[in-house]
Amino acid sequence: QTIYLKDYTPFGYLIDSVHLTFKLHPTTTRVLSRIAFRPNPDATDKTFFLHGEQLTLISAKIDGAEITPEVTDEGLIANVPDAPFVWEAEVEISPSTNTALEGLYMSNGMYCTQCEAEGFRKITYYPDRPDVMATFDVRIEGDEKVLLSNGNPGASGDGFAEWSDPWKKPAYLFALVAGDLVNHPGQFTTKSGKDVELNIWVRPGDDGKCAFGMQALKDSMKWDEDVYGREYDLDIFNIVAVDDFNMGAMENKGLNIFNSSCVLASQATSTDADFERIEAIIAHEYFHNWTGNRITCRDWFQLCLKEGLTVFRDAQFTADMRSEPVKRIDDVIALRARQFPEDQGPLSHPVRPEEFQEINNFYTATVYEKGAEVIGMLKTLVGDEAYYQALDLYFERHDGDAATIEDWIKVFEDCTGRDLTQFKRWYSQSGTPKVSVREEWQAESGTFTLHFSQSTAPTPGQDVKDPRVIPIALGLLNPNGDETHPTRIFEMMEAEQSLTFTGLGARPIPSILRGFSAPVMLEQDIDNARRAFLLAHDTDEFNRWEAGRDLARDSLINMILKDAAPDPAYLDGLKRVVTDTSLDAAYRALMLAQPTETELAGALAALGETPDPDKIYAATKALSKAKAGILADDLHALYSDNQPQGPYTPDAEGSGKRALANMAMALLGRLGQLDPAKAQFATADNMTQQIAALATLVREGAGTEAVQDFYDQWKSDRLVIDKWFGLQAGMADPDQAAEVAKALTQHADFDMKNPNRFRATLGAFAGNHAGFHHATGAGYKLLADWLIKLDPVNPQTTARMCTAFQTWKRYDSQRQSLIRAELERILATEGLSRDTHEMVTRILG
Ligand code: ARG
Ligand code: ZN
Numbered sequence: 001q002t003i004y005l006k007d008y009t010p011f012g013y014l015i016d017s018v019h020l021t022f023k024l025h026p027t028t029t030r031v032l033s034r035i036a037f038r039p040n041p042d043a044t045d046k047t048f049f050l051h052g053e054q055l056t057l058i059s060a061k062i063d064g065a066e067i068t069p070e071v072t073d074e075g076l077i078a079n080v081p082d083a084p085f086v087w088e089a090e091v092e093i094s095p096s097t098n099t100a101l102e103g104l105y106m107s108n109g110m111y112c113t114q115c116e117a118e119g120f121r122k123i124t125y126y127p128d129r130p131d132v133m134a135t136f137d138v139r140i141e142g143d144e145k146v147l148l149s150n151g152n153p154g155a156s157g158d159g160f161a162e163w164s165d166p167w168k169k170p171a172y173l174f175a176l177v178a179g180d181l182v183n184h185p186g187q188f189t190t191k192s193g194k195d196v197e198l199n200i201w202v203r204p205g206d207d208g209k210c211a212f213g214m215q216a217l218k219d220s221m222k223w224d225e226d227v228y229g230r231e232y233d234l235d236i237f238n239i240v241a242v243d244d245f246n247m248g249a250m251e252n253k254g255l256n257i258f259n260s261s262c263v264l265a266s267q268a269t270s271t272d273a274d275f276e277r278i279e280a281i282i283a284h285e286y287f288h289n290w291t292g293n294r295i296t297c298r299d300w301f302q303l304c305l306k307e308g309l310t311v312f313r314d315a316q317f318t319a320d321m322r323s324e325p326v327k328r329i330d331d332v333i334a335l336r337a338r339q340f341p342e343d344q345g346p347l348s349h350p351v352r353p354e355e356f357q358e359i360n361n362f363y364t365a366t367v368y369e370k371g372a373e374v375i376g377m378l379k380t381l382v383g384d385e386a387y388y389q390a391l392d393l394y395f396e397r398h399d400g401d402a403a404t405i406e407d408w409i410k411v412f413e414d415c416t417g418r419d420l421t422q423f424k425r426w427y428s429q430s431g432t433p434k435v436s437v438r439e440e441w442q443a444e445s446g447t448f449t450l451h452f453s454q455s456t457a458p459t460p461g462q463d464v465k466d467p468r469v470i471p472i473a474l475g476l477l478n479p480n481g482d483e484t485h486p487t488r489i490f491e492m493m494e495a496e497q498s499l500t501f502t503g504l505g506a507r508p509i510p511s512i513l514r515g516f517s518a519p520v521m522l523e524q525d526i527d528n529a530r531r532a533f534l535l536a537h538d539t540d541e542f543n544r545w546e547a548g549r550d551l552a553r554d555s556l557i558n559m560i561l562k563d564a565a566p567d568p569a570y571l572d573g574l575k576r577v578v579t580d581t582s583l584d585a586a587y588r589a590l591m592l593a594q595p596t597e598t599e600l601a602g603a604l605a606a607l608g609e610t611p612d613p614d615k616i617y618a619a620t621k622a623l624s625k626a627k628a629g630i631l632a633d634d635l636h637a638l639y640s641d642n643q644p645q646g647p648y649t650p651d652a653e654g655s656g657k658r659a660l661a662n663m664a665m666a667l668l669g670r671l672g673q674l675d676p677a678k679a680q681f682a683t684a685d686n687m688t689q690q691i692a693a694l695a696t697l698v699r700e701g702a703g704t705e706a707v708q709d710f711y712d713q714w715k716s717d718r719l720v721i722d723k724w725f726g727l728q729a730g731m732a733d734p735d736q737a738a739e740v741a742k743a744l745t746q747h748a749d750f751d752m753k754n755p756n757r758f759r760a761t762l763g764a765f766a767g768n769h770a771g772f773h774h775a776t777g778a779g780y781k782l783l784a785d786w787l788i789k790l791d792p793v794n795p796q797t798t799a800r801m802c803t804a805f806q807t808w809k810r811y812d813s814q815r816q817s818l819i820r821a822e823l824e825r826i827l828a829t830e831g832l833s834r835d836t837h838e839m840v841t842r843i844l845g
Pocket of ligand 1: 116117246247249250251284285307359360
């Protein structure tokens with residue numbers, strides 16, 4: 001059954017208050033609800049339908065009188081008065097058998113909830129839609145030491161606790177946690193002087209991994225006050241770490257619930273990348289308090305209203321806390337790795353989708369990351385000052401609302417007087433625009449013209465694309481490498497448009513799409529000499545990196561398609577940048593990284609070539625050997641000069657140095673020099689260095705012993721053991737990868753019910769490009785076998801992992817038919833979930 005944006009109608013009733021009582025029990029939890037409804041004057045359809053799934057209805061009453069509603073698998077319908085009334089119900093649910101991890105479930109003996117998007121209907125009968133908002137009072141009865149819900153704490157005593165949330169919220173922001181937890185406490189005073197109690201709640205034994213998250217929370221609270229003027233609005237803010245969680249984290253009002261991998265951090269067990277991600281996710285969920293909770297979404301089609309904006313805000317935060325260009329480069333790498341394949345394949349959908357079957361399938365890179373890019377473009381177009389004015393107006397006008405993208409666009413129009421009709425196409429048109437640039441130089445008149453054209457290939461359901469507004473940041477350099485024209489924004493609005501510069505003494509070198517000012521594919525007809533020039537001279541750090549990346553990519557493509565040798569221009573340029581100690585270490589490490597095999601497969605497909613996974617694998621390996629060769633004399637110094645001094649700190653500087661040193665160590669490994677990796681593995685006092693050393697040893701086929709040692713050292717730390725699974729599945733030799741991954745799924749510590757472990761193993765395997773795409777099809781079969789096994793247990797995670805197949809049409813016909821057979825086998829599975837059914841059907845096309 002497909003749901004359409006155009007069919008939106010408001011619910012027939014409004015809610016004045018919700019009282020919930022939970023009598024907790026692993027298999028027979030009772031949920032009592034008392035809800036005050038009244039007719040909604042703005043609604044015409046007065047059907048009283050309450051969502052409800054997998055509930056046993058014990059009793060239902062209207063205004064105290066017992067009734068017998070009409071109950072289906074999806075909910076119930078009752079006859080209600082055309083006047084305010086009180087609905088009461090008692091239902092029974094079984095949290096301990098809820099393996100889908102949606103609604104109320106148990107993880108390691110603790111009760112917890114996940115209600116976004118439509119999980120509340122597995123807790124009690126309710127209008128489970130984001131435009132129905134209410135204040136909630138909750139009473140929890142249970143033997144657990146800690147009983148938590150949203151809002152501020154009320155009465156509590158032996159075996160019970162009460163909570164009351166004064167802010168109206170939709171049901172998807174409801175949360176409950178009960179368990180024998182311990183807290184890492186903290187405190188924050190808001191700018192208007194209000195004291196807020198902070199807590200991170202964890203299982204006993206994890207309390208030593210909370211300090212970093214607590215600091216990140218305080219930094220986020222301060223940042224949102226300073227930058228967006230947003231203050232926290234309750235007496236308490238709780239974060240809870242849960243081991244079994246489908247996603248990263250959830251912004252429930254006043255009670256954020258986190259996948260433990262996204263909050264627990266320590267020097268010995270977390271990498272620098274983990275620290276940065278944890279800081280960003282804590283910020284993200286905290287920022288939702290305003291962008292998501294105080295202003296929520298009218299319906300799930302508007303998901304990007306809260307997610308795109310909140311991702312944009314957390315990226316601003318990370319850029320402020322760390323390095324702006326490094327954050328931008330990291331985000332663009334991730335966008336190209338995750339969003340571009342989605343946007344250009346069978347799962348392509350607009351930032352604001354117009355139809356879906358299962359909303360959980362639309363928590364995508366397009367909604368989140370492209371959604372954030374769209375906000376970045378809007379900010380670029382209107383300028384910083386107008387952006388923050390518009391945001392102030394948004395918060396003022398829509399506080400307490402369930403809003404739409406139209407509301408969002410309108411505040412920008414009202415603030416700036418701009419007509420944003422065309423800009424709105426970014427929300428409705430799917431696909432990645434291609435922007436081509438042609439240069440024209442007239443020496444006599446000193447005139448330089450850039451001729452731009454844009455086009456977007458058809459995507460499922462959208463054959464014709466209209467031109468979009470594309471903010472193109474650009475500058476000009478002269479042949480000496482000086483910037484003569486600093487960055488300006490060219491607003492492209494037509495399919496074809498030109499920009500002319502006059503009065504130039506010499507032909508300039510343009511630097512186009514600086515900072516990746518729009519999520520497009522830029523096609524420029526430029527040669528390697530030009531790229532090398534930009535790599536050496538561009539003042540825009542993003543484009544400087546991009547020039548190096550393009551050189552690497554083209555060199556790899558020539559190696560793959562033409563058996564060419566690694567490009568000396570690239571290697572020389574790389575050597576110059578990497579040994580330039582005036583550049584920061586993190587940036588040099590990014591320069592040294594090369595495109596992934598998956599990215600190369602995409603680049604080849606974009607050129608109309610069929611990617612050959614084995615050739616890509618071989619070329620990637622050869623290029624890194626060539627890099628090691630040209631840098632041979634520099635690697636030892638790069639390694640030792642970048643060992644951070646003093647105690648470990650996961651900040652930008654320390655992380656950058658470790659990243660660069662670890663790359664040097666890996667390249668030394670390519671030259672057969674394994675002593676640095678062996679020594680580092682044995683002595684590292686932090687996970688970043690330990691796991692990088694392990695990876696180097698494994699890559700060089702010298703890791704057997706270290707893999708065992710690592711397991712012995714960390715077998716009682718589940719998050720570290722996830723890394724252990726992931727590293728082996730992700731790095732296994734392509735010819736053995738399917739066997740290695742299969743053996744890992746038979747390991748005593750493999751547990752398909754734990755999404756982290758499942759993803760660490762099978763997700764990492766699917767990311768082992770040449771292994772997963774092995775010509776035998778063993779990789780495809782292994783993944784399909786496990787998706788079929790997981791689907792009845794956890795549909796959401798199964799459906800998400802189906803995306804491993806989304807690029808299948810890139811490959812040769814033999815691989816395509818192997819994949820098709822697996823997809824059809826999944827689809828033919830009896831009782832397949834709606835989630836997986838929708839994904840597989842769309843992928844098949
Ligand atoms: N709103 C959460 C976040 O981005 C994501 C939760 C999504 N959960 C889901 N089951 N679809 O922070
Ligand atoms: Zn979010």
